[in-house]
Amino acid sequence: MEPGSSLFKIILGSSSVARRKILVEMGYDFAIMTADIDEKGIRKEKPEELVMALAEAKADAILSKLQKSENHGMDAEPTLLIAADTVVVYEGTVREKPLNMEEARQFIQGYSGGHAATVSSVLVTNVKNGFRRGEWDKVEIYFHDIPDQVIDDLIEEGKVLYVAGALIIEHPLVLPYVKQVVGTTDSVMGLPKALTEKLIKEALL
Known part of the structure; x- marks a missing residue:
């Protein structure tokens, strides 16, 4: 199935x-749904486990919203839900927003x-058949003196206040x-393309 195909729907x-x-x-064309979860209430020792647990909690919260909607499961084509989470690790410590x-x-x-x-974690759930697969990806970033x-x-601009670890490497100032x-x-940035593509393909098999 090609990107943009009408053979399946995506919810981010x-x-x-x-x-x-x-x-x-x-x-891809997609709809957006957000999960209201208590991220601070989910704690794991390893960052890899934490981002997976957070993505799963987000997916579960959105799935329960979908199940309450009237036409859930009526669509002929499958719907894929993509949940994700990212944390920054600095000197062994996990940093969130x-x-x-x-x-x-x-x-x-x-x-x-x-x-x-x-x-960063990516978790893809096929809403129609319940198939779910997730993996994580790690990136190392080295800086000159800032x-x-x-x-x-x-800080004055403020965007860094809303991202994990106050880290935006693609920002023109950074x-x-x-x-x-x-x-x-x-x-x-929070969504590794190659991994997301792989999981989408697997969820459609």
């Missing part, structure tokens, strides 16, 4: 602008001249200070 279980953009780049401006500043200052990793003025500008990315930018 995320309000993330970056994930939406990536799925559009992949050539910063609590405030001060924490965001502290996060970014830590990356300056150092490195961090992102761990000037204080750049950090001030990032990009010049990214030394090396071992992995793909789309994975850092």
Whole structure:
């Protein structure tokens, strides 16, 4: 089945602008549904386990919403639900969205001249037959020194307050200070394309 095919529908279980953009780049049409879950209530020791557990909780919450809707299961074509989660790992510690401006500043200052990793999960559920597959992807990011003025500008603009680890490597202010990315930018942004494509194919078999 080709991207954009009307043989199946896609629901993106995320309000993330970056994930939406990536799925559009992949050539898919999709609807958006969001899950209201208590992310802080889900704790796992390993970041890989945490992002998988969070994606599963999001998928379950959206599925229960779908099951309450009247025409659930009436469509002839399968519906695929894509849920995802991303955390930043810095010196062995998991970082989610910063609590405030001060924490965001502290996060970014830590990356300056150092490195961090992102761990992203993708979970695809075939709503029609219940098939579910998920995997995670890890990317290492190395930084040059980031000037204080750049950090001030990032905090003032505010986008970094709404992303895991206050980390946006594709941001025009950040990009010049990214030394090396071992992995793909789309994975850092929250939806690794190759993995998502693979899971979509598997869910349609």
